[in-house]
Amino acid sequence: EDQVTQSPEALRLQEGESSSLNCSYTVSGLRGLFWYRQDPGKGPEFLFTLYSAGEEKEKERLKATLTKKESFLHITAPKPEDSATYLCAVRSPRGGSNYKLTFGKGTLLTVNP
Amino acid sequence: SAVISQKPSRDICQRGTSLTIQCQVDSQVTMMFWYRQQPGQSLTLIATANQGSEATYESGFVIDKFPISRPNLTFSTLTVSNMSPEDSSIYLCSVDSFGDTQYFGPGTRLTVL
Numbered sequence: 001e002d003q004v005t006q007s008p009e010a011l012r013l014q015e016g017e018s019s020s021l022n023c024s025y026t027v028s029g030l031r032g033l034f035w036y037r038q039d040p041g042k043g044p045e046f047l048f049t050l051y052s053a054g055e056e057k058e059k060e061r062l063k064a065t066l067t068k069k070e071s072f073l074h075i076t077a078p079k080p081e082d083s084a085t086y087l088c089a090v091r092s093p094r095g096g097s098n099y100k101l102t103f104g105k106g107t108l109l110t111v112n113p
Numbered sequence: 114s115a116v117i118s119q120k121p122s123r124d125i126c127q128r129g130t131s132l133t134i135q136c137q138v139d140s141q142v143t144m145m146f147w148y149r150q151q152p153g154q155s156l157t158l159i160a161t162a163n164q165g166s167e168a169t170y171e172s173g174f175v176i177d178k179f180p181i182s183r184p185n186l187t188f189s190t191l192t193v194s195n196m197s198p199e200d201s202s203i204y205l206c207s208v209d210s211f212g213d214t215q216y217f218g219p220g221t222r223l224t225v226l
Contacts, residue, residue: 004155034214043205043217044156046114087156097144097212098169103156 002027002092006104013078013111021073021107023088031099033071035064036087038106044087078111085109115140115208117218125224126196133192134221136206141186144209147179150220151202159204162189196225 005024013019025033032051036044048057050066057064061082063074073086085106091099116139126132136145147159159179160170168181182190193200201224207215 032213036217041220041222043117043207043219046214046216049214089156098161099212100158101146101156101215105153105155 002090002100002102004088004090004102004104006086006088006107008107009105010108011110013075013109015079015111015113016077018074018076018078020075021086021109023071023073023104024069025071025088025090026069027090027092027102029093030090031093032091033066034089034091034101035071035073036089038085038087047086075109078109080111080113083109083111114214114216115142115210117206117208117216119206119218119221121221122219123222123224125226127226128197130196131192131194132196132223133190134204134206134223136189136191136218138187138208140210142208142210143186144212145183145189146207146209146215147181147189147191148205148207148217149202150205156205159191193223196223198225201225 003026007022035047038044048064053068061076065072085108087106089101089103118137120135145162148156150156158171159174160168162168162181162183180192203220205220207217209215
């Protein structure tokens with residue numbers, strides 16, 4: 001069974017204080033690792049997809065990296081508007097074009113001004 | 114990405130009643146998914162609803178409790194039947210246009226008294 005573990009559960013940063021979120025996974029046949037951002041009362045918003053170890057993606061202050069066992073979401077010089085829950089998910093195949101996403105519980109990031 | 118809407122955005126229901134949640138997409142999509150997000154838990158897939166076939170339910174979820182309709186390529190409904198307080202949760206639909214990335218609706222917050 002696919003498993004995704006995110007750490008820490010919660011992280012509080014001062015504005016400008018860079019840090020990283022971790023996503024450890026076990027999956028049968030990885031077909032992509034996804035990062036989403038979720039604001040309170042809203043649905044998850046897609047950020048990145050990573051497909052193979054060594055791959056990196058960047059968007060503004062966020063950079064996602066992938067190894068064979070984990071992914072990191074690096075946040076450089078965060079701002080209060082980066083406060084949200086960050087979700088990690090892995091995709092595994094289910095036959096034909098079908099697949100399943102398995103999510104972690106998320107990391108609640110709070111950035112104080 | 115597709116624009117996804119859900120109705121209702123929130124509801125408070127009595128034990129033993131049923132609620133139907135609607136998911137509307139602004140473009141035709143093959144794959145639609147229904148998730149449940151309980152406090153402190155990860156997003157959990159309830160079922161996959163592909164047009165032209167019966168919904169496929171995940172372990173722990175049954176059609177009698179969560180009947181799903183998928184009448185066309187832009188619309189789906191999820192019914193939560195014979196509700197109990199344990200069904201209080203956020204219910205989310207998501208879509209995948211190209212077999213690559215899932216995009217989520219805003220969610221329906223359900224409280225069962």
